[in-house]
Amino acid sequence: MSAPTEAGGSIPPAEGGIEPHTLLIDRIGLLVTNDPAVGDGPLGLLRDAAVVIEGERIAWVGPAEQAPASDGRIDASGRCVMPGFVDSHTHLVFAGDRAEEFAARMRGEPYAAGGIRITVTATRAASDSLLTRNAARLAAEALAAGTTTLEVKSGYGLTVRDEERSLRVAATVAEETTFLGAHVVPPEYAGRADAYAELVAGPMLDACAPYARWADVFCEAGAFDADATRHILTAAAAKGLGTRVHANQLGPGPGVQLAVEVNAASADHCTYLSAHDFEALSGSSTVATLLPGAEFSTRSPYPDARRLLDAGVTVALASDCNPGSSYTTNLPFCIALAVREMGMTCEEAVWAATAGGAKALRRTDIGALTTGMRADLLVLDAPSYLHLAYRPGVPMISTIVRRGRTEGRRGGE
Ligand SMILES: [Zn+2]
Numbered sequence: 420m421s422a423p424t425e426a427g428g429s430i431p432p433a434e435g436g437i438e439p440h441t442l443l444i445d446r447i448g449l450l451v452t453n454d455p456a457v458g459d460g461p462l463g464l465l466r467d468a469a470v471v472i473e474g475e476r477i478a479w480v481g482p483a484e485q486a487p488a489s490d491g492r493i494d495a496s497g498r499c500v501m502p503g504f505v506d507s508h509t510h511l512v513f514a515g516d517r518a519e520e521f522a523a524r525m526r527g528e529p530y531a532a533g534g535i536r537i538t539v540t541a542t543r544a545a546s547d548s549l550l551t552r553n554a555a556r557l558a559a560e561a562l563a564a565g566t567t568t569l570e571v572k573s574g575y576g577l578t579v580r581d582e583e584r585s586l587r588v589a590a591t592v593a594e595e596t597t598f599l600g601a602h603v604v605p606p607e608y609a610g611r612a613d614a615y616a617e618l619v620a621g622p623m624l625d626a627c628a629p630y631a632r633w634a635d636v637f638c639e640a641g642a643f644d645a646d647a648t649r650h651i652l653t654a655a656a657a658k659g660l661g662t663r664v665h666a667n668q669l670g671p672g673p674g675v676q677l678a679v680e681v682n683a684a685s686a687d688h689c690t691y692l693s694a695h696d697f698e699a700l701s702g703s704s705t706v707a708t709l710l711p712g713a714e715f716s717t718r719s720p721y722p723d724a725r726r727l728l729d730a731g732v733t734v735a736l737a738s739d740c741n742p743g744s745s746y747t748t749n750l751p752f753c754i755a756l757a758v759r760e761m762g763m764t765c766e767e768a769v770w771a772a773t774a775g776g777a778k779a780l781r782r783t784d785i786g787a788l789t790t791g792m793r794a795d796l797l798v799l800d801a802p803s804y805l806h807l808a809y810r811p812g813v814p815m816i817s818t819i820v821r822r823g824r825t826e827g828r829r830g831g832e
Pocket residue numbers: 508510665739
């Protein structure tokens with residue numbers, strides 16, 4: 420890691436490479452705070468602003484000309500600064516890839532069932548170090564695209580041992596880890612889904628709970644039904660884990676209703692919703708997490724984000740990064756899809772990929788740039804956040820600061 424070196428006056432780190440105690444980011448053309456009390460509109464926009472970071476936290480936000488002196492400086496040169504992305508839904512612990520399956524799907528061949536099981540076989544056969552290297556590579560890729568907080572699920576082990584080690588691996592790359600033993604019923608339990616649900620809610624949960632903050636269930640026809648989902652999530656909550664649900668992705672079903680019933684932090688996918696589902700979500704504290712990378716990669720209809728937002732539902736955007744149905748770590752790409760394909764405004768999509776993700780993880784220390792929040796921020800290589808959707812596929816991040824430390828600069832490290 421090195422200190423900012425941009426022409427325009429950066430102060431080098433102290434001898435020995437110690438990070439500056441306070442860091443000023445000034446000449447910010449447009450600052451997204453995500454706090455309407457601090458600036459204009461729902462994104463709390465400030466123009467000609469500055470931010471001061473002290474240690475891991477934001478110490479000061481305000482007009483550039485009033486910024487206090489600091490030890491170090493990043494010159495934003497009139498560009499946009501915004502909170503780092505919070506990716507609240509990924510599956511980064513696995514081995515192998517399924518590129519051929521994707522290509523066949525795009526050729527129009529029917530989706531072959533059991534894709535998850537192919538990854539399960541590869542994951543079980545992989546060493547801990549291979550799984551860790553793969554997850555670390557993907558986490559680094561996500562960070563380079565601006566993701567400063569990651570949630571990572573298990574779910575390709577599906578034995579007590581393999582789920583536990585998947586969560587140990589997840590914890591090496593992510594601060595938010597989720598036990599997803601109930602991803603699919605593994606082949607050795609074919610025809611015995613109830614017995615597998617008992618294993619998940621019992622010994623597997625016992626082994627995994629120490630390494631997980633959350634438990635998740637794939638509640639869908641062909642995976643886990645309402646009774647099994649309720650049973651597993653109730654057991655997980657009794658162990659102190661928060662809950663989340665893969666809900667209504669492939670068709671209508673009980674997932675969303677169950678998520679609201681157990682006060683899950685989020686119902687994820689929400690592609691096939693009934694009027695009842697919209698109503699349940701709108702009266703709840705359960706976030707609807709939309710994963711447009713999955714619809715893009717499986718050529719499926721997108722969820723009705725507009726109707727969710729209009730119903731007052733809190734919406735998050737996440738990548739769903741996994742080798743089968745959404746092999747992307749790139750939240751700017753998901754923002755572009757949400758705007759172009761799902762009827763979200765640029766402001767709604769940017770909020771959903773930052774503050775929305777934080778709400779989906781029930782975090783109050785990330786997702787906004789105001790005094791006291793964690794200093795996780797991006798300097799865009801653009802004058803506005805609009806460029807995230809307006810210039811799809813173009814790398815748009817010039818500097819990443821995570822926990823107050825500069826993580827990388829384009830063209831640098
Ligand atoms: Zn998922």
